[in-house]
Amino acid sequence: xxxxxxxxxxxxxxxxxxxxxxxxxxxxxxxxxxxxxxxxxxxxxxxxxxxxxxxxxxxxxxxxxxxxxxxxxxxxxxxxxxxxxxxxxxxxxxxxxxxxxxxxxxxxxxxxxxxxxxxxxxxxxxxxxxxxxxxxxxxxxxxxxxxxxxxxxxxxxxxxxxxxxxxxxxxxxxxxxxxxxxxxxxxxxxxxxxxxxxxxxxxxxxxxxxxxxxxxxxxxxxxxxxxxxxxxxxxxxxxxxxxxxxxxxxxxxxxxxxxxxxxxxxxxxxxxxxxxxxxxxxxxxxxxxxxxxxx
Numbered sequence: 001x002x003x004x005x006x007x008x009x010x011x012x013x014x015x016x017x018x019x020x021x022x023x024x025x026x027x028x029x030x031x032x033x034x035x036x037x038x039x040x041x042x043x044x045x046x047x048x049x050x051x052x053x054x055x056x057x058x059x060x061x062x063x064x065x066x067x068x069x070x071x072x073x074x075x076x077x078x079x080x081x082x083x084x085x086x087x088x089x090x091x092x093x094x095x096x097x098x099x100x101x102x103x104x105x106x107x108x109x110x111x112x113x114x115x116x117x118x119x120x121x122x123x124x125x126x127x128x129x130x131x132x133x134x135x136x137x138x139x140x141x142x143x144x145x146x147x148x149x150x151x152x153x154x155x156x157x158x159x160x161x162x163x164x165x166x167x168x169x170x171x172x173x174x175x176x177x178x179x180x181x182x183x184x185x186x187x188x189x190x191x192x193x194x195x196x197x198x199x200x201x202x203x204x205x206x207x208x209x210x211x212x213x214x215x216x217x218x219x220x221x222x223x224x225x226x227x228x229x230x231x232x233x234x235x236x237x238x239x240x241x242x243x244x245x246x247x248x249x250x251x252x253x254x255x256x257x258x259x260x261x262x263x264x265x266x267x268x269x270x271x272x273x274x275x276x277x278x279x280x281x282x283x284x285x286x287x288x289x290x291x292x293x294x295x
Contacts, residue, residue: 002050002292003222008203009037009045021206022047025213026222032056035064035166035195036118040082043192044203052225054290058265058277059228063146065163065194068187070174072098072156075184077130078116079171083186093181095153101180102148102160105173110140114172143168157188196228225292226274232267233260235278235286242270245278246293250285265289 005026009018015036023031032053034046043066048056073090076083093101113119115130119138129136144165151159162170171187178185193200204212204221212218235256237245244251245268253260260266260280268276268286276291 002052003048003224004052004055004228005047005049005209005221006198006203006223007045007047007209008200008205009042010206011042012039014039015045018045018206019047022049022209025209025218026050027213027218034059035192037192038080038082038171038190040080040187041190041192043190044195044198044200045192046196046198046228049222051292055225055228055277058289059196060231061166062195062197063163063165064168064192065161066170067151067159067161067189067191067193068170068174069157069159069189070178070185071188072158072178072181072183072185074186075175076186078186079114079175080187080190083116087184090183090185091181092156093178093183095150095158097181098153098158098177099150101177102150104180105148105177106145108142108144111143111169111172111176112140113138114169117169141167145173148173163194197231198223224274226267226269229267229274229277232265232277233258235260235266235268236270237268237275238270242275245276245286245288246291248288250281250287252284253280253286254284256286 005022007018007022015033019031019033023029026049028050030050030053032048034056037045072092074085075087077086115135116127119126121136147163149161151161170190174185174187209221235258237256262280262282264280266278267274268278277289278286279289281287
């Protein structure tokens with residue numbers, strides 16, 4: 001069984017642990033996940049199973065959406081509820097102040113990754129350095145905030161929703177917005193509700209997946225690769241061209257009846273469905289990136 005499980009990751013589990021659970025349920029040792037979620041975070045975690053793990057590097061950048069809760073006046077070393085308190089007693093902003101600050105985050109801005117993150121410095125994840133009490137300089141990275149709105153406000157907390165580019169840290173976004181209000185905060189809840197083209201309504205919980213596995217129907221939750229790459233242009237092959245593709249030989253894309261420009265990434269299909277991914281080279285050749293089946 002090869003494909004993708006859209007998992008609703010539970011709180012208190014690392015993304016790696018969640019992916020391992022998916023692997024056990026599917027009877028596969030080989031799994032990989034897209035877009036790491038912090039242990040405290042829940043929600044959409046795409047987990048690649050079997051041969052589909054090689055698709056991780058080719059997943060489309062569709063943007064992500066989150067719902068989060070921030071508690072004002074307290075700052076932690078992880079910027080969330082799992083961390084140690086570094087500062088307390090900060091002011092509680094008004095709802096209007098926070099709404100204005102959050103709205104002002106829309107657009108593109110340079111965001112400094114938190115120390116407790118998977119970003120690497122000299123080949124070492126920042127969180128490993130942070131656990132040793134080290135703080136190092138981090139290069140700001142450009143992120144895009146497509147939309148941001150407050151859902152509710154009260155009791156020193158704000159619940160808000162953010163639509164953003166991949167690589168955005170919502171913990172840092174909340175801290176940056178709070179700083180605009182002259183205060184500090186940390187996240188007490190974070191839920192990813194959209195990623196890789198799939199919403200939370202498409203996700204299966206660990207309990208549901210394990211129960212289905214016990215009943216021999218875990219495959220019911222397996223999403224085929226073509227569902228993820230459905231928006232890519234399609235190139236149809238059969239017979240000799242299919243054999244060439246599966247054996248790793250490049251050939252002119254015009255032989256398939258298509259004329260896509262260089263750099264175009266395409267879905268390669270035969271009459272039964274998607275068999276792989278390819279990219280059009282500078283010379284107009286169909287170059288295989290991934291294939292679904294072995295020769």
